[in-house]
Amino acid sequence: MYDCSSITEWIHGLLGSFMPDWLVILTECVLIGVGLLLVYALLALFYIYYERKVCAAFQCRLGPNRVGPAGTCQVFADMFKMLIKELITLNHIDKFLFALAPYLVIVASMLAFAVLPWGNGLQIIDFNIGIFFLVAVSSIGVLGILLAGWSSNNKYTLIGALRSGAQMVSYELSIGLSVLTMVVFGGTMSVGGIVEQQKDLWFLFSGHIPAIIAFIIYLIAGTAETNRGPFDLPEAESELTAGYHTEYSGIHFGFFYLAEYLNLFIVSGVAALLFFGGWMPLHIPGWDGFNSVMDFIPGTIWFVGKAIALSFVIIWFKWTFPRLRIDQLLALEWKYLLPINLFNLVLMVLMVLWGLHYPLPN
Numbered sequence: 001m002y003d004c005s006s007i008t009e010w011i012h013g014l015l016g017s018f019m020p021d022w023l024v025i026l027t028e029c030v031l032i033g034v035g036l037l038l039v040y041a042l043l044a045l046f047y048i049y050y051e052r053k054v055c056a057a058f059q060c061r062l063g064p065n066r067v068g069p070a071g072t073c074q075v076f077a078d079m080f081k082m083l084i085k086e087l088i089t090l091n092h093i094d095k096f097l098f099a100l101a102p103y104l105v106i107v108a109s110m111l112a113f114a115v116l117p118w119g120n121g122l123q124i125i126d127f128n129i130g131i132f133f134l135v136a137v138s139s140i141g142v143l144g145i146l147l148a149g150w151s152s153n154n155k156y157t158l159i160g161a162l163r164s165g166a167q168m169v170s171y172e173l174s175i176g177l178s179v180l181t182m183v184v185f186g187g188t189m190s191v192g193g194i195v196e197q198q199k200d201l202w203f204l205f206s207g208h209i210p211a212i213i214a215f216i217i218y219l220i221a222g223t224a225e226t227n228r229g230p231f232d233l234p235e236a237e238s239e240l241t242a243g244y245h246t247e248y249s250g251i252h253f254g255f256f257y258l259a260e261y262l263n264l265f266i267v268s269g270v271a272a273l274l275f276f277g278g279w280m281p282l283h284i285p286g287w288d289g290f291n292s293v294m295d296f297i298p299g300t301i302w303f304v305g306k307a308i309a310l311s312f313v314i315i316w317f318k319w320t321f322p323r324l325r326i327d328q329l330l331a332l333e334w335k336y337l338l339p340i341n342l343f344n345l346v347l348m349v350l351m352v353l354w355g356l357h358y359p360l361p362n
Helices: 005-016 021-058 074-084 095-115 130-138 141-151 155-186 191-196 208-225 250-275 288-295 299-318 326-354
Strands: none
Touching: 005 021, 021 074, 021 095, 021 250, 021 299, 074 250, 095 130, 095 141, 095 250, 130 155, 130 191, 141 155, 141 250, 155 191, 155 208, 155 250, 155 326, 191 250, 208 250, 208 299, 208 326, 250 299
16 A cells, blocks of 8 residues: 655655745644645536436436536536626625634634545544544534524524524434444544454454444434535525525535535545545455555555545435434434434443454554
8 A cells, every 4th residue: 555654754854955844844833734725626617517417317317517518617617607607695694703704714623624534644633633633624524504594684594594403403412422432432532543453354353243332323414514515404495595695695605515425525525534444445364465455556545535435325214214303303303213223332341242243463
């Protein structure tokens, strides 16, 4: 497996050869920020096109097919249209909070996006509480949604924001417990440490039944956390127009739109990290020849491929199941997912204490 840290060390050494230390750090921060924004924007454009095509396939139609080859330029046309649209000024709103809300949502997704490991040595930061940081910053987005609904001074946006807040706060518990279950199994909260421990076998297979239960619950709760169907009550067009962002236009609406698709990638990326080895290739114990072939595939391709495949499952949910009622949505979390998750966490703790799992590498 190729180690990308050699490239980053070479860049650091090159900058250090003609810059003072403080300027090297500043330059590296700027380069990382620009790269992060570029990847963020390109991923969002890809996911918009990806969902349109998957949705079209489910509905037996073509999807985007006019602008550019196979409709690939349609998303760029939509992006430019969004950028040049007028920002409509509304009366009787809290202008400061109204303008702040979309930035909170986008910053929350950016912070979570920055922690994901894209390859061996290709990670912005890896510290010993990386999983805790990831869970913490991903909770900031609900503040932007609540502020958007309340500051709009609109009954529909307020109801949509309250629904979204109740939904996200509820399902964050299941996501947190699923993540905690895998942290117990891995024995570390370091993102890099969790990936390294899956070099012989991914956690979904070595963790047995508790890992499978945690993965299924995480996938359901992650779909609800991103406000995607069949859990898209906050944006139920037939009931609440566009939900909490009804009054937004132009680039401010674009921020909510971008954050929704990037949150889809983040949820899928964290699932790939915790259950499918992140950037680690598929290894089967005893199959040395097969494992050697898998090692030739770059880690970045493994990580992105796993995230896109898991995103397909979440998109599949949206275009397959009908929308739930609000009482059904909350009952699913509090009456079923949460008790099962608590029991599963205890089961994982007992399994780790008694050593009833595939031996993890030292």
